[in-house]
Amino acid sequence: LAKTTQPISMDSYEGQEVNIxxxxxxxxxxxxxxxxxxxxxxxPRFIIQGYKTKVTNEVASLFIPADRKxxxxxxxxxxxxxxxxxxxxxxxNQGGKLIFGQGTELSVKP
Amino acid sequence: SQTIHQWPATLVQPVGSPLSLxxxxxxxxxxxxxxxxxxxxxxxxxxxxxxxxxxxxxxVPQNLSASRPQDxxxxxxxxxxxxxxxxxxxxxxxxxxxxxxxxxxxxxxxRLTVV
Numbered sequence: 001l002a003k004t005t006q007p008i009s010m011d012s013y014e015g016q017e018v019n020i021x022x023x024x025x026x027x028x029x030x031x032x033x034x035x036x037x038x039x040x041x042x043x044p045r046f047i048i049q050g051y052k053t054k055v056t057n058e059v060a061s062l063f064i065p066a067d068r069k070x071x072x073x074x075x076x077x078x079x080x081x082x083x084x085x086x087x088x089x090x091x092x093n094q095g096g097k098l099i100f101g102q103g104t105e106l107s108v109k110p
Numbered sequence: 111s112q113t114i115h116q117w118p119a120t121l122v123q124p125v126g127s128p129l130s131l132x133x134x135x136x137x138x139x140x141x142x143x144x145x146x147x148x149x150x151x152x153x154x155x156x157x158x159x160x161x162x163x164x165x166x167x168x169x170v171p172q173n174l175s176a177s178r179p180q181d182x183x184x185x186x187x188x189x190x191x192x193x194x195x196x197x198x199x200x201x202x203x204x205x206x207x208x209x210x211x212x213x214x215x216x217x218x219x220x221r222l223t224v225v
Contacts (some may be wrong), residue, residue, distance in 0.1 A: 029135075041198070041219065042218050042219065043202070043217055043218060043219050044154070045216070046213035046214065046215070059223075082172050087154075098144070099156060101204070102152050105152070
């Protein structure tokens with residue numbers, strides 16, 4: 001399973017766009033990239049998943065360069081309620097297991 | 111619709127006492143099920159996962175065990191709790207998100223404090 005590296009913490013202000021980058025240099029051909037969001041005392045919540053290029057949903061965008069050795073989660077116009085820990089995970093998509101790293105603690109200030 | 115239930119929400123147990131946490135899913139069949147633990151701070155540690163009834167894979171040696179007596183039931187147990195077993199325990203299952211893509215849905219968690 002590919003190891004991921006992401007910043008421990010980030011600060012932002014309401015209304016700003018936040019980009020969280022994750023490095024996964026040894027990503028395998030069959031691996032997908034998935035991001036989760038976790039609020040205190042709650043389970044992680046699926047945000048977005050992708051394999052290559054760009055994926056966008058109603059919550060976020062995921063940018064993946066051609067070499068797939070990194071990915072960037074983009075949160076447009078964050079609000080205070082986006083304060084949470086964000087996890088980047090890399091793994092095969094056909095079952096098996098998910099391995100979580102330490103995540104990025106995003107703090108959105110007014 | 112598919113849902114996941116996990117209980118209890120909080121639990122305070124003395125050292126040496128037994129433990130049983132239950133997780134059930136609804137609206138799906140033969141799901142992959144997982145138990146994670148989150149200690150103080152961040153980082154979720156995968157404890158066990160199961161791809162079917164009676165099939166349990168253990169990720170780390172520990173004082174805990176897991177069982178899957180029914181297709182949609184996953185149980186985390188211990189015969190004698192240790193202080194180090196304290197933490198936030200999360201059950202999860204893998205579900206279909208869209209064509210070719212799967213996501214993992216987590217339960218609401220159990221906050222276990224061993225005293």
